Amino acid sequence: MSASKFRTGLVLAAVAISALSTSACLNRGANRPRLAYEERPVEALYNTGYQRVQARRWADAVDYFQEVERQHPYSEWxxxxxxxxxxxxxxxNHYQEAIAAADRFIALFPGNPSAPYAFYMKAICNFEQITDVGRDQGYALAALDGLREVARRYPGTPYAIDATVKMDMVNDQLAGxxxxxxxxxxxxxxxxxAINRYKTVIDNPAYQRTSHTPEALYRLVEINLVLGLKEEAMRNGSVLGFNYPGSPWYAEAYALLTEEGATPEVAPTAQRESWLRRLIPG
Incomplete structure (x- = not known):
């Protein structure tokens, strides 16, 4: 998964709705002093924070929103x-602080209509920290748990729909x-x-639709031939040919099996579009 991040429309839209409906903690480092306490109308504090958001002055915006919490802790504001x-x-990009704020909202307002947004943002903050497959996949696992929670709690909502798409992306990462x-x-x-790892990709239902399944089947053909387990190699090759006859991995497996005198019944075909390309053209 690319390290570059993208901002989904759901993130901005949900906050914009919350902000428009108004009609109008954590300190981020020792070098950033907190706003001096000065009792001010809550609308003024909130609107100043919102103006800072519009100006993309994120840290300043947080200061004012925290002041709203501090001065008016039990209000709708x-x-x-x-x-x-x-x-x-x-x-x-202060993901841990965003997650902490989301947890606070969920704890204080678990049944609020905006709770789906808080759950969703927790998942997205972990999702956007996923690194390449060569590193620890803690963020991927945390993102997957969070996305599943969103899909389970709020089926049919835009959050659940987006979470389902991202779950496929995370599963592809974990399979990788x-x-x-x-x-x-x-x-x-x-x-x-190695066989145990490849079988995990093949046997796990969440990984079976990922882009890695054809290669996993090919690798099993490859290893089993090396081990002299021709029947097992043939079985994996048949599964590969039946499900992915147009895959380059099947063409490779077909060639290996043919060299061993175990030519599969299904011949490789011209490469077909993957399910992902059919789903998302281009």
């Missing part, structure tokens, strides 16, 4: 201010991690350990 803190922290480990074991002459 405080609820809205927490939502705006989530958004400002997120835009400023299994493949990377499997290749490592295979290169280092640990075939049984």
């Amino acid at each position: 405080s609820r809205r201010a927490i939502l705006m803190q989530i958004y400002a922290y997120y835009q400023d 991690k299994e493949m990377a480990i499997g290749r490592y074991y295979q290169r280092n002459n640990q075939p049984l350990a």
Whole structure:
């Protein structure tokens, strides 16, 4: 998954709705002093914070929204201010602070109509920190848990729809991690350990629709031929040919099996479009 981040329309739209409905904590480092306490009308504090958001002065915006919370902790304005803190922290790439603000909102207002946004933002903050498959996948696992929670709690909502798409992306990432480990074991002459990783990709229903399944089947053909398990290699090759006859991985598997005198019944075909390309052209 690319390290570059994108800002979904859901993030901005939900906050904008919250802000428009108004008609009008955490300190980020020792070098940034907190606003001096001065009792001011809540509308003035909130609107100043919102103006800072519009100016993309995220840290300043958070200061004013925190002041709304501090001076008017049990008001409707405080609820809205927490939502705006989530958004400002997120835009400023302060993911942990955004998650903490989302957790605070969920704890204080679990049944509020804006709770789906808080759950969604927790998942998105982890999603945007996912790194390449060569590193620890803690953020990917946390994102997957959060996205599943959104889809489970709020089915049919735009948040759930977007979460479902992103779950497929995270599963592809996690399957890619299994493949990377499997290749490592295979290169280092640990075939049984490699087989276990490849079978995880094939047997896990969440990974079966990912882009890594054809390669996993091919790798099993490759390893089983090396181990002299021709029947097992043929079985994996048949599964690969039946499901992905146009895949380059099947063409490779077909060639290997043919060299071993175990020509599969299904011949490779011209490469077909992947399910992902059919779903999202281009």
